[in-house]
Amino acid sequence: MAWKLFSRKKSVGFKKNLKAARDAGGGETLPVQDTRAAIEELSQVVKNDPEAVEIYLALGNLYRSQGEIERAIQIRNSLIVRPGLDRQFKARALFELGRDFRRGGFLDRAEKAFEDARSFGQDPTAIHHEMARLAAERGAFEKAADSYGQLGLPLPQANSLVRLATDHFNEGRDSQGYRALRHAIRAYPGAIEAWLEQIVHAYQAGSLRKVADILKDALNRVEPGLRFVLLEGLVQAMIKAAREHSEGEIGPWANACSDADVAKTVLPVLETQEPDVLLLYYGAVFLLRVEDVEAAKEWLEKALVMEPGFWLARLELFDLSKENQTMTPFFEEQLAFFMGHARKVRRFYCRRCGLKRDQLFFNCPRCRSWHSIAFRTEFSQ
Template identity: 75%
Template sequence: MAWHWFNRKKSSDFHKKIAAARDVSGGEAFLVQDTRAAIEELSQVVKNDPEAVEIYLALGSLYRSQGEIERAIQIRNSLIVRPGLAREFKARALFELGRDFRRGGFLDRAERAFEEARSLGHDAVSIQHEMARLAAERGTFELAADSFGQLGLPLPQAHYLVRLASDHFKEGRESQAQRSLRHAIRAYPGAVEAWLEQMVHAYRAGSERRVADTLRDGLDNVAPDLRFVLLEGLLQALDKAARAKEKPLVEDSQWAGVCPDRALVTAVIPVIESQEPDVLLLYYGGVFLLRVGETESARSWFEKTLVMQPDFWLARLELFELSRPDQTLTPFFREQLNFFIDRAHQVRRFFCRRCGLKRDHLFFNCPRCRSWHSIGFRKDFSQ
């Protein structure tokens, strides 16, 4: 029986392997250096003792962490139908089966598995957490926000309130959208996505003053290492508006009444100047100035950036490009230089400060390790 197996003497690192397997099962961090090797070791243990329920559960979680969902589901089902399986283990197997189904995209099956686990007495908080994730993946953002709020998790609560507000804006429900954004900020004042959504909406509405006021409030409330997200998000909105204007035959009312670029930059620059000197704020100030042709002012901002951090590669790249017209280059050298500069601009600027994932675009929840607000800006290539 399983209990006899667990009473036998085990190697000194046995419990460490089990703990590592359980950590991987949550999908939050990969603590096992070589997951494949761990799978092989645990598979051998299972062959030697097929009654080892704990090992089966850990092995299934390792398969899930590797994306082998079908094999993980097979292991859970083999446990669930086992005659005489203790109620506690059956509940755990059903709970993990629900996680497997959710990871595989079978959301209805996941919900049924979680409900069965609940009926068998599995931890209610863990199940509610998984149900909140299910609601988010189904796009029922109001339910997801309510569920995370009940769990006392204000950051994901605020995030899904912002997603709800975005849907309201798209459907023309202005008052409901603004109410959701205010609720998000009350729940978690550091919700950078809420401040950004408010700011972009003000930009679309053509109010540069509201953009500046929202930016100022956002800079005061979000974590210092996330403030760049506000400026990057605003720049991305300007790019979307510019692309919409390039297609006059395509009606896109969402971007029809945006602020003129110069008016927006004139409103935003004083807000950035009012902050304590910061490398990324100075860099983005220079980028905004470049956008409206203020090259000498932009050059000054980039130079200030390098005074604070000499190895900030993007500021050096901008200064180099500003000086290129003054250089005499052979056609061959110019061609090669253009090639390398274009490649440099394609370097992924953002990374997850927890797992190191690199991305071209902003993210609020890391696609790999699922950590919240872990995005960072690669100010040097070592990050």
């Protein structure tokens, strides 16, 4: 009976919205306006033809993509208990129910739903993938890494190994932590999170030579568009160490390298790379941490030559130059206000879905894409 539904006259955009609904099954969040339009369209169709199983499944995916987990679960359950439902549709409904439960944080229920879906003939590879994600969300990172490895997915495998390494480090098992990081890089040489973790630990231990060697290798092996993550992560580590020292505490950053030593170590490494606007910008950031203003200006000016629209480099350069300007108290106050707000602009975004964030991420919190982070060199990004 469902096939008759598609022979009826549809309103403009129906096919587009149906495709969007099906695509939402992977946990991606669609643009709100398009998604709400699709929900309204499909809800009306389902109301007119409650036998349309495909539409029910698509509508449930849309509800999940919008975070309306309870409504998505209700739709799956209404299908699962339907008498005479084809095994194929029941398997899909159970599979999507498992995704709904996982999205809602009900991990035990999600596992049960996936096992039931398997028993009804759902694709075992898809089940295996979801089980790997469940293991990662439960903190069973070694199991998750093994599963991703079996699936031939080296990037999430490496990410799970890095998270496993973090657990080892937190529990004082450093040798196991370093081993997990090496395994992560072997699994995926471009694992930016593994390289960054190594750099931060070398910095924390006060080993400048290791910082330089690891950074040099990492810059040559990760995707060029992600190299800024290494430098941003190191800067954030330096900020944490400085905060600990200023508070007079003796904590995990007690042996960290000094800012001056880091600048002397990192800048020569950056100078060996091909000219890159973000490497130049971060070179200036390291110089500013040791108050070498004139050298920082030179690096920022080079960045602006490469990309004149790089707003943050222009902002920093203006801030360094304003002392040479004559301003009225009113103008200076307004300028400080606007610059303060400009510095709060979120610097990072997801290349796939456009999500903007203040902090680094390796897996987009919204669309779940891997290594999609980018630096907003222009406001329009």
